[in-house]
Amino acid sequence: MTPPVRVLVAKPGLDGHDRGAKLVARGLRDAGFEVVFTGIRRRVDDIATTAVQEDVALVGLSILSGAHLALTRRTIQALRAAGADDIPVVVGGTIPAGDVDRLYEAGAAAVYPTGTALDTIVAGIRVLTAAPEALSNTED
Structure with a gap:
């Protein structure tokens, strides 16, 4: 039996709202x-350190503070500095439509802006982590 794919869900910066992050974590x-x-x-450095220590396949950032561009860039830089630039980073939360392409850049x-269906998030993370074994564990 293959062990489950490990993912990290993090709340960087000063944002104290965690309901969405907890819902996504539970859905995953x-x-x-x-x-x-x-x-x-x-702190983004702590997120990168935890990602490496926990040997995760993906980091998910939940950001509602409006600092999504800076926090995403800094997290990706911190992962790169930690030698973990192979770990994909996904971002969810209050993301204006005009910033989506900037986050990809x-x-x-x-x-995943606020309102994205949980099934869409799970499916996307399965693809990014190549986690087909997780497909059999989904309850409809």
């Missing part, structure tokens, strides 16, 4: 992923 867990949740108000592997 229910879909068969092993989820590491950092909690709120994490900054290196985000996927962007």
